Amino acid sequence: MSTVPPSEQPDEQPSISDEQLEAFLREAAEGGGAAAPKEPSARARMVTQRLREQGDTPPPGWRTGPALHEVNGRSRRRRRLGAVLGVLLVAGLAVVAIRPSLLLDQLPGGSDDKPEAGASVAASPVTGGGPTLDAPFRGSPARSWAEGADAIELPAAKAVGDMSEDQVEQALRQTKDFLVASNLDPAVRRGAQPTKALSFLDPKQPDMLPDARRALRSPDREHDPVNLFTRFDPDEVRPVGDVVKVRGRMTYEAGEPGQVRVRADYTFVYPMAKAESGAADRISRTIVRRGLTMVLSDPARWDVTAGKLLVERYDAAYFNVACENEGGFLHPSFPTVAPTDSPPTGEARDPYDLDTPLGEVFDGEACGTVTRS
Template sequence: MSQGGTSIPDEEWERFLREAEAGSAGAPQEPSARARMVTRRLREQPGPPEGWRTYRPARRRRGKGWYVLGLAAAVALLVVALVPGLLVGWFGGGDGADAPRAAGETQRPDGPPAQEAAGRLPTPDRPFSGSPAAGWADGTAGIHLPAARATGWMSRSEVEQALDRTRDFLAASSLDRAVLRGERPSGAMALIDPHQSDVHEFIEKAFRAPDRENDPLLLFSRFRPSDVRPAGDVVRTRGRISFREGERDAVEVSTDVTYVYPVVRAEAGSEEVVRTVVRREVVLSWNDPAKDRVEPGTFSLVSYKVDATNGGCDNTYTGYFTPVFGAERAATGAGDGAVVDPYDRSTPIGERMREAGDAGGGTATRS
């Protein structure tokens, strides 16, 4: 076996495979629904703009993007108290190797992942079988972090801290087990600048009385425990974080991550596994405290967009993802819009929404 011109002895390669399969400490680890896109400044429209979703088998729930004024958020070393195990997700640990693990995503792919062989249905023991997520990493390990460099008002080490805190926010909003079972995302909310009153008011209303305009699922992943329970031990993820210099010397951080949540019905003995696939693009800004009013260690939320498959009905806003199963899913029929692949990360969410146009929803090719 050779890579980059360097030969690896057969015995070393065999040892590597044995250790990787066994999950030994020495084995290397991978780094880590279709409608009009809303992008309005809160200066022009107070509060979050209108939300929208679509639904079909496996139902795709469309999100929205909305922009807020960039208030200050300094990287003042606020450490979110997230236990490492929680960063893996709602579920806690690995479920074994379904497939060879894909390398981390360092840039936007050119196209969708390959289709899997037909007939590979998910089971509680292998809940990702038959999907690209079988080869994805667990939890935050699937979210690629770039190398830090001095940018804007931040030094290299401060940018590195900002990237870490950004990944903490993604974990606290979309992987934390308490949040996934419906509890308030206190860890994630603590990282959002408290001076962004419109954002915090939106979040409070979304949890108190979710509706079309105020839906917590636009930022947070939640399931009702009385409806479903996790299948297996992990959430699989794939995505990346990038950064650049923003306005007023701020460091603007962009995230694009797909989360795959396998679930079964809450009833004891349930065996049918379905997956809810959620992709979020979230942009945030770590602003210069010398130029803006800031709360140390918090960021300013700039925008977000959400695209979800098998997450719920387009006219029912419960504040939870509500995946459908079996006959119920078959009875919904196909959507009238374009055929879409929830695992295709080659196109930005906004562009995919524009391609769908007024057709709105569509039919997901897999789940």
């Protein structure tokens, strides 16, 4: 349950204090030349291990170790996790917006050819015209994709590491349920609170739920709910029909002892129209690709809430949206509407390329163009 080192024996009488020994070890690691104090080698190794754990291991209560109610050092650990999550978001969050007016009129239409599941559709031929109210996926490779929750197919569950087949199946199913609740729920897509999606996350994971709720309550550039949830402003746009096209893959592997790690990579295609009257014939397809790594832990071995998921990493790339998301919503771009936000500066990308790793889809936070929509 805990990785805290064993306590010293009562009859041990160290010749120096912990503070002196730790200072010496730090100087030695940095190349200092201070003379070594006289100290039993076993205890030196113990303190060295403690320093290593303080610098390199995840915060207790999130991955392993003492319960969250432990007071000593809790604030420092929470700050470390916040910094780690911040690095992941900055490094992994893709905001790849488009200018469909640059290319949409020159795009061919759609095809009913069905490439293999999870395969790239970059070379798929397309014929026909652009999207309409009756055929919102015309001209898009997503026309032949499966739709909705049924498109998120789970791999066959097998025991991995010391996690049972039932535990693996639970991790896969709950990861799918989170994806559905955060990207396909009609109310959430219209801007409602993603209450069900949040219910799958472990409240014991430091900062995760508080940060998500803060982003939903008061969104800004640093706290944007679209990082996790697909949301549109109902006063600005409305969905065209009820169908969302979906394609991707889900895999799993053994994590740390007593854990199973699930990786999901899915692309969602949303046909949208302007909300105001007289503009319903203008159709735009917003394309969102999400990468998600979730962990289910055995509560007998980890300080977690039974049946809840830990979020290890999440990434996202958005296509056919404005370069700047405001108000906690994605803002679709329309081919006949002149852009009003920042111009694109990044390179062009194919939003239907499912093979390129998500981290390579974007260049930092640059806003680019798409090769097709």
